[in-house]
Amino acid sequence: MSERNNGLTERNEEIVDSGSLDLEERSSLRRVAGLSTELTDISEVEYRQLRLERVVLVGVWTDGTAADAENSLAELKLLAETAGSEVLDALVQRRQRPDPATFIGSGKVDELREAVEATGADTVICDGELAPSQLRNLEDRVKVKVVDRVALILDIFAQHAKSAEGKAQVELAQLQYQSQRLRGWGGNLSRQAGGRAAGGEGIGGRGPGETKIETDRRRIQSRAAKLRRELAELRTTRDTKRANRQRHQIPSVAIAGYTNAGKSSLLNRLTHAGVLVEDALFATLDPTTRRTQTSDGRVYTLSDTVGFVRHLPHQLVEAFRSTLEEVADADLIVHVVDGSHPDPLGQITAVREVFAEIGAEGVREVIVVNKTDAADPAVVREVLAREPHAVVVSARTGEGIDELLGLIESELPRPEVAVDLVLPYERGDLLNRIHESGEIDEVEHRSDGTRVAARVGAGLAAELAPYLVE
Known part of the structure; x- marks a missing residue:
């Protein structure tokens, strides 16, 4: 038996090609070792079993190596733990593509149900985005709640959102996800909504012949429309601040990267911002912007942004688009990569x-x-x-930070307009703006004002035009 398992393991290390898979490999539902988070301290076990969902992870390995498949499940485990779950077991099946009906194949659902019953799990988390029919079929056969990767990430975002904008963005993403997955037990969502005794809201609670599922979908659409209006109003403040920075020609640097790569730690190290740092996925949802300056006095902004993850749900990208614009509108992206991760190149991709x-x-x-x-x-x-x-750093120890700062300074946009002017002493505000956003080559204090030779942006150059030396 051990020789047979060793043979399977060796074959599983190979990359799956587009051809048919070996029958024995197709039928294998392998247990992934080392992904249980069950604790040994009895008091802590009792506490967590009362408070946390007990879950079994399920993945479908369609391409890549066995290590890629297990890395993906290891990330799913971290996501589940961040959401407040206790991982009891993890299973992965090798297939050319997920089963359209039950994700892992109808013949393997029975084995999954046995694993759920043996561990006492109350939830199954699938490593992928499941169609509504797949969720329904799995729940009907496994007899416990089934959650896919998208719903799990949405749940984590909901727990971590702190600001009004962050909460509204997460709720909007959840509503978009739920609107396609409404279902009810016993067909009660297909009935017409009646009076209160029938589970409806009585008079005024429905349209002509409207069913319960139509009522729920209408409420979701109404709430989503309200959230979009609120986000549009909140976005105005963010756009005003961004426009103010652009008017004063202050370059912007966005710190982006995979979740838990150390972006907030790096922002704290570079600017002493005091941003929350936590060894958890998606600890930062609300972007933080801090002003700092180069060694020669030029001012620029550094923004910490929400972390990304493989297969980031499209609903989140849409809902967080105003926040993610901090990255798209930046002059430079500092892309932080977790060097201690098993697959940093996959994270970069x-x-x-x-x-x-x-x-x-x-x-x-x-x-x-x-x-x-x-x-x-x-x-x-x-x-x-x-x-x-690229540059190598450690935000915890400070290694490589000076080299990174030098690289950021060299990559920031340089002012393009050369000016030679005399500023009256009462226009110290303009001199200060030249110091903040320009590059000063020469300063001379004279009786008629301050002689300045510098390079500035086009907008500031237009304001300085009356003071140019002929």
Whole structure:
């Protein structure tokens, strides 16, 4: 038996091609070792079993290596734990594509139900986005709640949202997700909504012949429309601040990257911002912007943004579009990568897919390999070989921070207009703006004012035109 399992393991290391799979591999539903979070301290076990959902993870491995499949499930485990669940078991099946009816194949659902019964789990989390029919079929056969990856990420965002804008964005994404997945037990959503005794709202609670599912969908659409109006109003404040920075020609730098890569720690290290730092996925949902300056006095802004993840739900990208515009409108993206992660190159690819979706693929980008104090040097070298425009840092120890600051300064846009002028002493405000957003080559204090030779942006150059030296 051990020889047979070893043979299967060796074959599972190979990349799946487009041809048919071996029958034995297709029928294998492998248990992934080491993904249980069940604790041994009895008091803590009793507490968590009362408070947390007990879950079994299920994945379908369609391409890549066995290591890729297990990395994906390991990430799903972290997501489940962040949402407040206790992972009891994890299963992965190798298939050419997920089963259209039950995700893992009808023959394997019985094995999944046995695993659920054996562990006492109350929830199954699938590593993928399931169609409404797949969710319904799995729940009907496994007899416990089934959640897909999208719903799990939405739940984490709902727990972590703090600001009014963040809460509204998350609720809008959840409503968009739920509107396509309304269902009821015993067909009660297909009945026409009647009086209160029938579960409806009586007079005024329905249209002619409106069913319960239509009523619920109408309420979701109404609430979503209200949230979009609220987000449009909240967006005005963000747009005003951004327009003010652009008017004063203050360059902006966006810190972006995979969730839990250390973006907030890096912002704190660079600006002493005091942003919450937590070893958890999606700890930052509300962007933080801080002003800082280069070694030669030029002012620029650094913005911490929401982390990305593989297969980031489209609903979240749409709902958080106003927040993600901080990345698309930036002059420079500091793309933070977790050097201690088993697959940092895969994370870079996933983040760049989101960049493309929000229209940020054309923004200049600097790769920052973080957490090098805990990283495998061979992995770091692999990233540097693939990404030559990169710097290695540790936000925790401060290693490489000076090099990163120098790289950011060199990548910031330079003022394009050369000016030679004499500013009256009462126009100290203009001199201050030249210091903040321009590059000063020469300053001379004279009896008639301050002689300044500098390079500034086009907008400021127009304001300085009356003071130019002939």
